Each structure stands twice: as structure tokens, then as C-alpha cells.
Amino acid sequence: MDKKHENLTSGHAYGVPSFVDSDKKPLELNHIRHGDGRMTSHPPCEHWDDWTEWDAKSWPKQVAKNYQLVPTVCFNCESACGLLAYVDKQNFEIRKFEGNPVHPGSRGRNCAKGPATHNQIYDPERIMHPLKRVGKRGEGKWKRITWDEALAEIGEKMAASRKKRKDGICYHVGRPGEDHYTNRVIKAWGTDSHNSHTNICSAAARSGYFQWSGFDRPSPDYSNAKTILLISSHLETGHYFNPHAQRIIEAKMKGAKLITVDPRLSNTASKSDIWAPVWPGSEPTMILSIANYLLENDLYDKEFVKNWVNWADTLKEFSTSNELANTPDLKALQQAIAADAKLLEDYDTFDKFLKATYAPFNFEMAAKECQIDAKILENMAIAVSEAEGKLSTHVWRAASMAHLGGWQVARTLFFLNVLTGSVGNKGGVSGNSWNKFVPKPFDEPPHTDTWNELHMPHEWPMSFYEMSFLLPHFLEEGRGEIDVYFTRVYNPLWINPDGFMWMKALQDEEKMKCHVALTPTWNESAWYADYILPMGHAGERHDLMSQETHAGQWIAFRQPVRRVAMEKAGIDIKYTYESNPGEVWEEAEFWTALSVKMDEDGALGIKKHFMSPYREGEIITQNEYWQWIFENSVPGLPEKAKEEGLTPLEYMRRYAVYEVKKDHYQPFAAELVGKYNADAAGRAVDEKGVVKGNMVEGVATVGFNTPSKKLEFFSATMKDWGWPEKEYTIPWQLESHVHQSHIDREKGEMILLPNFRLPTLIHTRSANCKWLYEISHNNPLWIHPSDAKRIGVAAGELVRVETEIGYFVDKAFVTEGIKPGVVACSHHLGRWKTSGTAATGQGIGSGMASVVDIEEKENGECTLKIKQMGKPWKSWDPDTSRVWWEDVGVNQNLTHAAQPDPVSGAHCWHQKALNVKKAEATDSYGDVWVDTNKSMEVYQKWVAKTRSAVDHSPDGTRRPMWYNRPLKPTKEAYVLPEKPFGR
Amino acid sequence: MNYGFVIDNRKCIGCHACSTACKSENQVPLGVFRTWVKYTEVGNFPNVRRNFQVNRCNQCANPPCVEICPVSAMTQRDDGIVGYNSDQCIGCKSCMQACPYNSIYIDPETGTAQKCHYCAHRVDRGMEPACAVICPTHAIIAGDIDDPTSEISTTIAANNVTVRKPEQGTSPKVFYIDGHQAALTPTVTMSTSKQFLWSDVSETNMDQHVDENPTLYMGDGSQMCQTTYNTRHSIPWHWQVPAYLVTKGIATGIFMLMAMAFIYGMANLDSMTNVIAGGAVVAFTLLTTVFLVWDLEKPERFLRVVFQPQWKSWLVRGAYILISFSTLTGAWWAAETAVLLGLIDMDLGLIREVAFLGGFPLAIGAAIYTAYLFAQAEGRDFWQSPLLPFHFFTQAMMAGSAFVVILGEFTPIEPDFVQMAFHGFSIAIVINLLMILLGEFGVNHASDTAKAAAHSITHGKYKNLFWGGAILAGNILPIVLIGLKQPSLGALLALVGLYIYEHIFVMAPQHIPNS
Helix, strand or coil: CHHHHHHHCCCCCCCCCCCCEECCCCCCCCCCCCCCCCCCCCCHHHHHHEHHHHHHCCCCCEEEEEEEEEEEEEECCCCCCEEEEEEEECCCEEEEEEECCCCCCCCCCCCCCCCCCHHHHHCCCCCCCCEEECCCCCCEEEEEHHHHHHHHHHHHHHHHHHCCCCCCCCEEEEECCCCCCHHHHHHCCCCCCCEHHHHCCHHHHHHHHHHCCCCCCCCHHHHHCEEEEEEECCCCCCCCHHHHHHHHHHHHHCCCEEEEEEEECCHHHHHEEECCCCCCEEEEEEHHHHHHHHHHHHCCCCHHHHEEEEEEHHHHHHHHHHCCCCCCCHHHHHHHHHHCCCHHHHHHHHHHHHHHHCCCCCCCHHHHHCCCCHHHHHHHHHHCCCCCCEEEEEECHHHHCCCCCHHHHHHHHHHHHHCCCCCCCCCCCCHHHHCCCCCCCCCCCCCCCCCCCCCCCCCCCCCCCCHHHHHHHHHHHHHEEECCCEEEEHHHHCCCCCCHHHHHHHHHCCCCEEEEECCCCCCCHHHCCCCCECCCCCCHHEEEECCCCCCCCEEEEEEHHHHHHHCCCCCCCCCCHHHCCCCCEEEEHHHHHHHHHCCCCCCCCCCHHCCCCCCCEEEEHHHHHHHHHHHCCCCCCCCHHHHHCCCCHHHHHHHCCEECCCCCCCHHHHHHEEEEEECCCCCCEECCCCEEEEECCEEEEECCCCCCCCCCCCCHHHHHHCCCCHHHCCCCCHHHHHHHHCCCCHHCCEEEEECCCCCCCCCCCCCCCHHHHHHCCCCCCCCCHHHHHHHHHCCCEEEEECCCEEEEEEEECCCCCCCCEEEEEEEECCCCCEHHHHHCCCCCCCCCEEEEEECCCCCCCEEEEEECCCCCCCCCHHHHHCCCCCCCCCCHHHCCCCCEEECCCCECCEEEEEEEEEECCCCCCEEEEEHHCCCHHHHHHHCCCCCCCCHCCCCCCCCCCCCCCCCCCCCCHECCCCCCCCC | CEEEEEEECCCCCCHHHHHHHHHHCCCCCCCCEEEEEEEEEEEEEEEEEEEEEEEEECCCCCHHHHHHCCCCEEEEECCCCCCCCCCCCCCCCHHEEECCCCCEEEEECCCCCEEECHHHHHHCCCCCCHHHHCCCCCCEEECCCCCCCCCCHHHHCCEEEECCHHHHHHCEEEEEEECCCHHCCCCCCCEEEEECCCCCCCHHHHCCCCCCCCCCCCCCCCCCEEECCCCCCCCCCCHHHHHHHHHHHHHHHHHHHHHHHHHCCCCCHHHHHHHHHHHHHHHHHHHHHHHHHCCCCCCHHHHHHCCCCCCHHHHHHHHHHHHHHHHHHHHHHHHHHHHHHCCCCCCHHHHHHHHHHHHHHHHHHHHHHHHHHHCCCCHHHCCCCCCCCHHHHHHHHHHHHHHHHHHHHHCCHHHHHHHHHHHHHHHHHHHHHHHHHHCCCCCCCCCCHHHHHHHHHHHCCCCHHHHHHHHHHHHHHHHHHHCCCCCHHHHHHHHHHHHHHHHHHHHHHHHCCCC
């Protein structure tokens, strides 16, 4: 490295960024006339390498600053929107993040969280160096170590574990922020190590979508829809908020009808033509009443259902099933089939079957179940019927993740798409896999042959996916122990239900032998780690992402923007931490280095997967890794790059995004090349007898990724794996754990809706974004005026919410915008640090977290009490002394019982509130009390609902082979264990 | 070229992206906002909606902030952008009083007035404002409203648009499609919730509270109509301003009394009286200046009012009146004192003639000019009262004569003059009381914010202070004491009461929400 730039890299001075004055003048774009008279929105790409603009702060003095613009990808939700970093060309400080105009998903626009990336980078509370625990876990004593020490020590522990077993390492990821890199690394280790946050997030919706289609998330084509039905709040949150909100509003302006189902008046509900605040958990009934309307009025797309749904299989099942023929009408139909087997091949029979099956779901019945005006249901049904096959629907978390049987919300919702033929077409709903592109890396290690019982135990054979939030309960029961536990952008203690159980598990050095927290910032869980390894934010790392934001495919390349700018300036950089603040690294390089460390002599067969494809015997670098992918795995990219006289890597470094496909519709209808015959189930079978697709009127088509190659109305898999009842095998209503019959409102019982999000916050990761916290910093309890009056509280007064395992005390937000009988609390806020943390001067900023005292008693009772609310604090950022708010929220999740759905494995977020009352005189704001004995009781109550693979597997395996897993092991690993836990 | 914004509420999803993009682009510190999204909620479950409204500087065609700014720190550019200049601003905060939209704040770093300036540093080079760039739904349309082909012009033409508070005569250029009355008019919501949707309600928000007589009829109050998110706005003027009004009243009042005595021969003024009462004039004038400068954020830049004046501002005109008044009275008093002390020997006849004849109109001017300054404060309708010049005159007469009555107790001033002051005080205080009760609070106010301010004084937050302090202690008791032949005690009470009244008069309208 040349001397001039030495002080700019590795451990450079960190504080309020300043920017160097420039002699250059900003470009005059005034002469550019856009068609609609608009000004220019973004700096034109050809000027990104040398962009000058007037300094905003000095204005009206004209002071010029000169920047290198480097595109990257936002990390503040999963949408992967484009960002454009302004990096000072002299001192490489980052001035701001704007949108990347060439990104096909976000199209140059962002939400409030995009610009706030700057707050994260210039956060005075950042962790700057690798830290190692000294003293006891959670005691808060750390010493600074080097990256080499961290790699050597952790690598050794991993190697020791790997030599012993293949299920001793756990990589527990909150926000992946990329599509394949880490999974490849884990495969290289040969272990079953992937653990995610999916089961507190999207497991239920995945389950419902997957049963239909073999894809596990929806990709609605909002901009072309005529009717949009959201059981979500996509105008403010969700996968993928900004890209989707743009397109939903686009459709609305073109005349589309917007319907939102939510017991709470979300911002999305406020923008809707129809708001349907149904009783939580009754959504499937509501949807099925719409389905019934379509069916009984023959307003559904028969042609589509006939061609693409497994109706023949369903009829065959029906002909002998007591479960499906459980009404007089259906029995009569069954008898008619018995009398005339030809009826089985007649679609009209299925039409009759459908009509008879869903006839009970009339509007009156549904209105009662949903506690909503029948007129609203009818208006919704009319809007759906008028969609002309352009119906976009969406559920991702919301109701599906809230209820026992919530997966049926997704299953029934997609039924409407099937009935209206709105599948994969313009304005309809596609599968995520059709609109997402994940390129292959240079080397694919083999699948592991091991099944990690701590991640996917036998009780939940159909879960999507790992039973992640139950890890502490499993450890408590003695199901196993973990050698090396990585948490990555994940704060399990805070975000999961039953946080005190996590606190206990994380402190248990016997069961959790080593905990490595990979995190950009302090969090409640990291406090109980053995190593804290600081990893970069959006502009400080390499990742490759693709998301199904619309009917098309793109890849986006997250880049360490300082590094890219420095390299463009001719500064040589070996590792990204040289260009990041302090010694903040990035996972991509870290994993490579760690994996190599784990297997220095190559004996474990790990190291070979990290050798450069370009330089014999050398370890692969980031440049080489991405170079290979962009050169070999992305169709069209090399050609496109060549047009601009760039290499594929140079192209991606320049634009950070590439559009793989545009206007991508109905790939399932594509014709198969070759000769195929139809089998008895109507599938296309090749000459070798292998099932390849779906036969539609004699034409072999790609079909769906299900055993039948069709959309599965009847799920044989569910039946085969121990769930034969009608309400499990076909789209139906399951009774929620908070069904109205379980909530005695006379006794003061209510539903706690604890899982809604705000447009301005990043799950648990917002406390380092001052601009976001300034807008939203607390999570009061939404309560209807009638309920508030009943319990005698006014806005701002304290309320105590009692759950099955404890209680919390919050302030009331009184509004007509919530269904009576339901209280709601945003899941974001209530970050804290202990008095111990506060005393060390480390941790989350004082304006962003309360200081709390925690007590864990011998008898299992735990309390958390706020000692100090948020307040201004002194740091190098003068803004921290301007914090004007005090209330930074309540960590309500601590009081949530863990409630795993027996089918999808999802945590059913809604809590039965045993009582919601005016706080007692001794209560203080933010009080949390939990009895962990009750935690285990409730957990066991839910375990009792499961149907284990040990008892129900049709073939001695642990899980249906065709069901997805993030990293599928080999067939051998699927064999049921000899000694299943608890048997 | 004439820049403006359209905010299309059909598209706005209330996401706050514009808020953070602005903070990022303009490096706006915590605690202040150039643009923000206000949330209001109206209706009853399930017929209820939340409304979002992006609030920011309206880039008014007729900007009151520019007119009131004493030093041209606020400027209207040829392209319609209302800009600011932090290097010029003295931090007098009168622009904040002039803005009927709460769009201006004091930047904590520079102590100067700042606001949305339409990203002029970008627009000058042809780049859109940052908020328009980020908006996910293209709900913010920036452009030239004088160009009939521009997107903004065609959008305005094709839709029903509305603006905030057009009745202020400011000609706002931020146009809302589908604006909701509950958000457009801040006094519409019956209450600001004590707990916002997701944030603390700052004290100033809590204060800014219209608890009765909302201007939108929403049934009997069982219908919800509340603000559930808004930003904080600090009160610009503090105790120094009412204090300045009182000291100015005393100074000009004493002088007017003396001038009347001198010109009309209503009382004899000997040298001692001139030195003592004149001394009080000089001292209170000085004190007035101290209070004026004290409440500036940039007191060191005070002299720019004199040397870099913006003549439309009554702050400038007032300053010149005050300077003339203090120069004249100061010179006269110095001469009187010097002669009395025997330092010099000269005939004061001409000096007195010039001082009293010339000083009388200046004193009247100094007493009442604040009414014209207050009238420039478009953001405080309550201050824009046609009665105000006369009221300030009366108050000055009352305060000045009251002070002379008190002086009469302790100093060897001419009893004749004290007697005249006693009469003046007796008349002025009765007129003052009538002006307050029959005038300021007796006549119905024309605008909702003026009404709300008056209501908060007579029936709300300030009612005890007003009735107990300003009216009873400050007017009625002194009148009774005059009757009981205790004029000095009455005069003292009247001065205390005057401060209380001015405090209420200055503070109450500042608590009425402008956004």
C-alpha cells in the first residue's frame, strides 16, 4: 500500500465524517428535458466515477464536494433494494445513500430505512474489533483480540466438533441477506448446521403455499392486477415492502381494487378500498366464503382448474373417503360415483364436489365467524370475481403466523388464485422460484449425510423449517448440546418468544459450549456470547441477492463501498476489514478464512472447496468468487458486460445489478421438448418412465413442482403423514388457539396481536438508526375505546397484559383503528441493556434502549424492570445529546409462550391475553414478569398436538422427500432415528 | 420558472421515506424536521381511516417569513424557492412566528432559522429534491408550475387540489390531491393523543392542544378525530418578549406623560423630575434592548438589524424607532443630568422643546410598533388585532403613569406631575380593562386559531392566570385600590398584572398548533 493512503485503511479514525472541498463544479443538468418536464432524479451512470455536487450544509455558499458513487444493496429488510453510496474521493468517507436507479426491483426508490444505512455506519456505539469474553458469560468483560486469534480459536473448536460429529455446529441466521454463499460454506463443512428464523417468520405461509405448488412463497404481479387482496400490510412492511408498495399503488392508480384484511387499521388498511377487520384466526372462513361465492355463481375459471389442479386424484380419494364425504350432499355424490365409475373422469363431478364441499361457507355463516358485516364479505367476493383472472393476493406473516393452523390462511388464499386462474399470469400470483435467480457458484460441496435432531426433531416432520425458536426448550429437555453456536444478524433472546428460556440456555456453558455472535452492533443475545465478531452493514460487505419482487428476475450485488472506491483509486486491499471502520469485517471473507482454518491440512475435505478456480493452490478471494459466478452462471451477463467493454465482474461492480428476465409469466405452462406419455394421474412421463411434467390436453408441459405435477387441491402428503382429516388435506378452516370460543371477553380475556411491523423500523436492528428511532421509538398497546373504557384507562396510561406465562406493563394507545376484543403491540421496540452493560459503557446507545435490572430466581420466576428510560448521551455524534424522547418501548416477547404449530412448525404469534387491565399501583412502565415453569408447561401442551414421524411416517423416513429444506441432506439422513427423543 | 410540489395523497402511504431522505440529504440534526408526515385518525370502528399528510415549507408565493425577516436571511428566489441564509440569520425567530405552517425551526448546530429550501443546491443543477427522488410511490411531484406541460402543472390541472390554510394569504405552492380536512387544518382534531402511534408526544405537542370547539363537526365527540403522529415544534419566543413589552411600555409611557405635561402644560416638570423620570425612561429603554437581544439565538449579530436592514420588516422599523427614541431621550437626559449635577451650565429650553416635541411621536411609535410586527406574524392570528396599536398605547400610558406614581412615593419628583400620572393611570387602567374585556376578548375572532388562542386564555390552560392575575390582580384590584386611596400599591399590582397579561398574550397563540 502506498504511504499516502495508509492512514485511510484499517482502523482509520472514526467519527463524524467530513468531506473534502473540491475545485470541480457540479454537472449542469438543467438543459436536460425529460418528457414530462421532470428534473433529473439520479446522477447519470456515466458520471458515477466522478460526481461533484454542492454541499448541502454550506448552502447557499457554493462549496463543491467530489464523490465516487458506488452502488450496493440495502440490508435493512429482505427486499434487497438498490442503494447508491456517495464516497468522498479524497478521504473515502461516505456522505449518504440514495437509490440505485438501474435496480429493476426498487427502481431508484427506497423506504425510510434506506437512507438510514448511513446511521448504521456512523453509529458511535459500533463494535469496532473482535472481542473475546473474559470472566463469566454475561458478565460483560471482554478483551480485544485479533482476527487471526479469533479464526484460530474458533476454527479449532469447529474442527474438534466436526471430527467428533456432524451435528455439533449450529449456524443460526436471522437475516440471511444473501442467497447461497453461507449455505455453500456449511455444505463444505459436511455438517447439518443451518438453523434459521423462518419458524417465527414465514413457516406457516410457506407450508400453505408449498402444499399447493411446491414453491413456498408467492410472487404477486401487483402492477398488473385488477384486484389485490392482502392479508398483510405491504404498503408499509413485509417482503418486499418498497418494491411491492410501488407496484400496488401503481395498480391502484390504474383502477385496481385494494382489499386489506387485518384486525388492526394498518396504514395499508387505511389506503384500501375495503378494510375487513375480521376476528383473528377466522381468515380462512372469510376466504372460503369468497370461494363459495365464486363456485356457486360459476364465476370461477373452470378451464384453469381442469388443466392444472389434481382434481382427478381428488375425486379418486373422495370416492372412498369418509373424511371428504361428510355431508348428505357429498355422500350422495360419492354414491353416484360408486354407481358410475366414469364420473371419476368427468370434471363436472369435481365441480359438483367443490360446490357441495364449500356450500356451508355462505356469507351469513362467515360473517358470524369473522364478526364482520356480511356486506363487506360480499363486496370482497364481488371484487375478486371481477378481477378477470388478475387477482394478486399475499400473505406472508400476519394471520398465517398468528394461529394454530394458520398455514390454512395461505392454503385457502391461494385457492382463490387457483379458482380465478390467477396463477403465474399477468396480474396474478407466481411462485417465488420463477422470479428469483440464484446462480451456481464455482464449486458445490456434497450434501451432508447427517440429520440434526436439535433443528428438525421427529415431532414436526412437515415443518418449514428448523424448529428454531424451541432450541432452548430442546436443550432444557436434554435433547442435545451444541459445540459451536453462531448467531448471525440474529438476536434470539430478544426476538423469540420465551426470551428468559433463551437467557438460561445462552448462559449454560455445558450445553451451549461456545457462542460466536456475528453482528454489526451490540444486542441482548451477543451479551451472552463468547466471541463477538463485528460484521459490516449494507455498504461494507459482499453478498449476492435476488428477490421475487415482480414478474421478472434480477440479481443484485452488495458491495463494500469504501473498498470498491479505494480499489478504483488504486489502493490495494486484501481484506475488507482494511477498508471498513475499525476492524469490521464481512462474513463472505470470514467464512472462507474460518473454513480454511478449520481444515488447514485438508484432512477433513473442507479446504478443497475454498481453492481458487483461477490460481492453482491458492485460497479463493472475493474478486475471484464473484468473477466466476458472473462469468459462468448468469445467462446474458457476459454479453451485456461486453457491450459496455467491461468484464462481467467490472459490470457488476459498476451497476451492482443485472436483470436476468423481464415479463416472466407462467413457466409451468411451457411445453416440454421430447416425447411424453400421460400416466393414470395425467402426468407427463418420458420414455424412461420418469415423471417430468403435467399433461394438458395431450400437451406435455412443465407443470408444478409437486408429486402430481399439478396444483394439489387434495394433499395426499398430508394424509400419508398422519393428517387425514378434511381440514388438513384440503383448503379449510382450522380452529385457532385464539378462536372466539377460547376468548372469554366477559372475564377480561382478549387477543394480543404482537407481531405487526412499522414502516420505519428494522425488526430488532433499528436501535442504531437515529433517524428511524426519532420517528418511532415506542410500542404502546393499541386498544379500542370501548375496551379502554371497560378497564378504565385513557391514552398514555399504564396497562398490564397477562399472558399464559407472565405479564408486561405498557402504555395505552387508544384508537378506533382496532377491533374490539383485540389489543396490538408492535414487535419492534423495547430494546434494553442491563445495568452491567451500561456500566461498561458498551452496548446500545442510551437513547435507544432502557437500562434494566433482570432477576432470575431459583424457582423459575424471572423479572425485568426498567431502571432508566431512554435519554440523551454524549458521544462523538452531537446528535446523541439531542435525543428528546424517553420511552423506548417494552420487550413484550419475553412474556410470549412458545406455541409451535404441529404441522408447519410456525410459532403461532397471537397470545391469549388472560387479562388486560389497568396497571396495578405497584406496576411500573416496562415491567416484565415470567414464570419459566409455565413456559415449559405451555410448550409441552403444544408438543402434545404434534403427530410424530415416528408414529406416522408412511415409509420410515423423517420427512416427505419432496418437501423443501434450506439444505437437504442425503437420502440416508432421512431414515428415522433408532432412538427418537422421548421414546 | 416557479417551483412547487404536488403531494398526491392517493399515493402517499405514510412511510416517512421523504423524512429520512431529507435528513440524509440536508444533514438535518435530531429534534428538527424540514419535512414530516402527520397522521390523523378519523371515524369509528370499522369506518375509520388514518390520513397521512406530508408537511413542509409551502414555498409561498407571498411568503410572510421573507417579509418579516429583518436581515434578508429569508429570501424568495426568482424561481419561486423560498431560501434561507444561515450566515446572515440573527436568530430572532420572527420568521417562525410569521410562518402559519410550522415549517421553520432553529438549527441546533448554527442557532439559525432553517427549513425546506426545495433542495435548492440540487435543483440549481437540474436535480430533483431528495424527497421526490426517494418516494416509493411517486406521491411527491416536484417541478415548474409555470410550465404548462410539466407533470406538476398537468397534475394540478387534472385533479382537485387543495392547500394548507389558504386564508392566510400566503399563496402556498404545496398542493395536495385528496387533502383531508383533519390533517390540513391543525385545529380540526379534537385532541392530540397523549400517546402517539409509536412515539412520545413531546411537551410542546401536548401543549398544542385544542380541547374544545374543533372546527370540523364530528358529531357529539364520540366520533374519533385525533392526531396520532406529528413532530415537535418548540415555542420560539420566551419570557423575554413579554418582559420587553412591559419595559418598553414603562419607558415610552413615562415619556409620553412627560411630553404631555410639557407640551400641554398639564404639570410642572422641574429638573429633578426630568432627571429622575427621564432616567427611568433611559433605563427601561436600555432594558428593553437587553430583553430584545437576549431572546436572539445569535445576539452577536444583532447590529445587522441596523446595518443590513430589510425595510419591510417591522423589526427593522421598530429598531430604528427605538434607536431614534433612545438617542433623543438619552441625549436630553444626559443634558438634564449634567446641568443638574452642575457639570455643565446651559439653557435646556430648546433641548427640552426638541426632546419632547420630537420624542412624543417617537414614543408613541416605540409603544405601538410591536403591534405592526405582531401583525406580520401570519402564524399567530390572535396577534393580528386592529385594536392592538391602541391597546399598546393604552398599556404604555398605564405602565408609564403607574411607574411615576410609584416614583412619587420614593423620590423627590414634582407632586404635580405625580398627580397627573395618578389621573393618567386611573383613566388608562379603566380603558385597558375595557379594551381587554370588550375588545380583545369581547369581539369574536375571525380565525379558528385566534379563537382557539382566546379560548385557551379565557377558558383553558391560561384561565387562572388570566382572570386571577391579569384581570383581577392587574386591573380590578388596582382600580379598587385607587378608590381606597392606595394608588402606589395599585400601580405596583398593575405592573405585575401587565407582565402577566403580556406573558399570556405572547405565549398562548404560540401554543396553538400550526401543523
